[in-house]
Amino acid sequence: MLNIDWKPQRNSSTALYRQIVDYIKEKIGNGEWTVGTRLPVQRELAKIFEVNRSTVIEALDELKADGLIEGRGKKGTVIINNTWSLMASTPAGNWEHYIKNGIQQPNLPTIQIINKLEYSDNIIRLGTGELSPELFPEEMMKNVFSTISNKIKSLGYERPKGLLYLREIISQHIKKFHINASPSSILIVSGSLQALQLISMSILKPGSTVLVEKPSYIKSLHVFESWGTKLKGISMDKDGVKLNEILKNLDNTTSLLYTIPTFNNPTGTIMSQDRRDDLLNLCTRERLPIIEDDAYRELWMEEIPPDTLKSRDKNGIVLYMNTLSKSLAPGMRIGWVIGPEAVIERLGDVKMQTDYGASSISQYAAAEWIKSGLYEAYLKKLRRKLKLRRDITIKILEKYFSDIALWNIPKGSFYIWMRLNSKINMTKLFYRCCKNGILINPGYMYDFNTNYNIRISYSYASIQDLQFGLKKLSDIIRNSHFDLE
Amino acid sequence: MLNIDWKPQRNSSTALYRQIVDYIKEKIGNGEWTVGTRLPVQRELAKIFEVNRSTVIEALDELKADGLIEGRGKKGTVIINNTWSLMASTPAGNWEHYIKNGIQQPNLPTIQIINKLEYSDNIIRLGTGELSPELFPEEMMKNVFSTISNKIKSLGYERPKGLLYLREIISQHIKKFHINASPSSILIVSGSLQALQLISMSILKPGSTVLVEKPSYIKSLHVFESWGTKLKGISMDKDGVKLNEILKNLDNTTSLLYTIPTFNNPTGTIMSQDRRDDLLNLCTRERLPIIEDDAYRELWMEEIPPDTLKSRDKNGIVLYMNTLSKSLAPGMRIGWVIGPEAVIERLGDVKMQTDYGASSISQYAAAEWIKSGLYEAYLKKLRRKLKLRRDITIKILEKYFSDIALWNIPKGSFYIWMRLNSKINMTKLFYRCCKNGILINPGYMYDFNTNYNIRISYSYASIQDLQFGLKKLSDIIRNSHFDLE
């Protein structure tokens, strides 16, 4: 779909339709819109350009007369030529079939829409998995910038595993979680999503199976599947992933277990200490390596969560990943992976072939945040603020949803996993919400089975928006009850 | 290979051998060194730990007695157990076969060695493709940090195509190169290597062929090949890639032409304006899309290079990529791709699945560098300094190599492509140099055929190191003449 962010100028001496013709000709002339590109339908164009439909028709007629576009009835208007190819024999630059090639699958449509709509001005984001800009520690970040601006003497290509200075600091930092790892067993990544990419590119055999919690964050991504790896969902109870279910699903294609033991995304489940120990025993016995995704650990509210799996892993079967995205700022794009040195070496070698490493500026900033103690100080305050937001959001839910949904009260992280009482069409609900200026993360992004859940995030929207948006969501569900079934 | 950066302490009250035992036990106990890991040979260990070989033997004997390691004669010592698995039935955490799996191939051994040795203290880097830390604009960078620290109000996940503010600035900036592209046709990437990864993951069909110049930077990478795409080398003359060779090599598996028309890496060749126009005509006619890698454009010395291919591409057949790595700082990890909007959308969607975008801090910094005019001011000075370095390096070559090699005089960028007169074993030469504290980039990394070239870079090492290192290189070549044949 074309992304048109331009409008003709009303106070210009050039007629509106002429401005539109010129704009489209420029796009075609620059090769930005290639032969085969489909224009939005007339009604849509009129809306985008904020003009009457007749103005759009006038413009399109001229472009047709020039031989640049062709109307194909209901299918809309297509670019069939360009100024240059009118002279040449056949149109070139038809990328259509290229876009359909390639190993990496496109994102799910729902996610593509979310990725785009998140940046419209008038949308209320009820599902966004990040901290609100309101919570951003602006002053502390200024401090960090000022320190690193004196520290950075050059910014060359970095070592395969990342800035040694940062790895040394992380090696100290993780002692807090009872993890012992030297800098050479730590890989710096551009966020933990990249860690998952590297793992799937580097050490997973196409055709193998990854066991994941049901529901799980990973379900919303193609990160493993694009590489020919299959996902198998394992159910959970209140203590975490079910061990007998793991055993039942193990076969000789099984390559890994991916788990978020601390504040599972989306359910908020915390794996109990006993379950952790039993899981480690089982996986050690079955030689099933584990990826422990610990992205939300720091975001507890009442009490420190049980120990990391990694801290009790004496056999190097756990690949541990963490990130600053959830606790500090996703825009830093800094995460780390800890594991057996040989695995870390392999991942580092592949990282060098992927992007030559993470931004050194971000790496210096991350190092400074942790080393200075600012990170700890900030986290303390953040926990209080998140708790407040959670409590307010629960109040709002009690007011508007108590008769139409059920939910848990999370002990940390960002999410409330809310289940609607009635079986409505969740895809339709998603689109209906979009139209009404509300962005939700429907449960089907996370689960393997049909479900009637919504992941509500209390970390992102302002309290006012949460208030307004959740009431609206409740209204939409109530009013559309029948035609959404 | 294990990476040991630890040494026992001489002034400690604990015996040296005991310190070594404890160190190795800790590594095994933490799961950093897993079962199956091979230790360096005794001689090597003695060197690393800076102790006598007898001390090493003493330590290994104790570890053997504990059942943790096993000597396998010439094959060295292998970890066969760990404290924990001694109690369990069978050793877990054997990642060996995982490391061999995965789609992405490991880097060439030469490159893996270069990637590591680049960070040893006592090595002279004669081939490194980046600017010397001496040339880093420290004061300007401080300015930029101070500006962005006031500008950054939050650092959330960014849009699929990257920070809009940066794309707007780049859209203006590239007018200087006569390229017209709106922000929606620009994708921000974490360096141009990532752009190549995204292209291979997103739009290339496994089994297709990419045409590349012979020699070419891309030859040293597995970036296309890991995705099942084959490379085919096309020869060049002094005006650039040969068009009749392209025609000869076209078949229905051909998917793209990858070219570095301005200062080819490694040869420095500049494609002439006529060749550019003819190439565009040919590729338009044959519907062969082009990737134009313009990484070195800003680094001209005497005169501005011919226009970019993209600026004359009226059909959207060119995907243009650029980066700040060569002209400013690789550690920023900022590059951009410009192309038809539909292709950019697809690449952006895949980028979102790969790492959720480039570091926002780096993106703000890049925006500020360009917008403030600091970048232009800095480039002006940089060109003069690079020219000086080139001239000095040519003088050094004249002194030490005139009877044993031939070379070109580059008009920009970093590299001199030097051909040795005699046919020696280049792999052996590479290792010989490493042993002597000199890192070179041998021609076989870039070419498809056997060759006797070395890529000398005058941008990185200090003048003093260039002087010393090149003399040494010349000595090595002369002295080892016979046994390197």
Ligand SMILES: Cc1ncc(COP(=O)(O)O)c(C=O)c1O
């Ligand atoms: C469990 C989990 N892991 C990883 C990520 C991605 O984090 P990053 O920004 O570090 O790639 C997320 C983000 O939603 C997440 O929920």
Ligand SMILES: Cc1ncc(COP(=O)(O)O)c(C=O)c1O
């Ligand atoms: C021609 C060319 N393109 C791209 C790159 C990689 O640049 P980046 O650091 O932007 O990934 C290099 C680096 O050597 C290069 O020589």
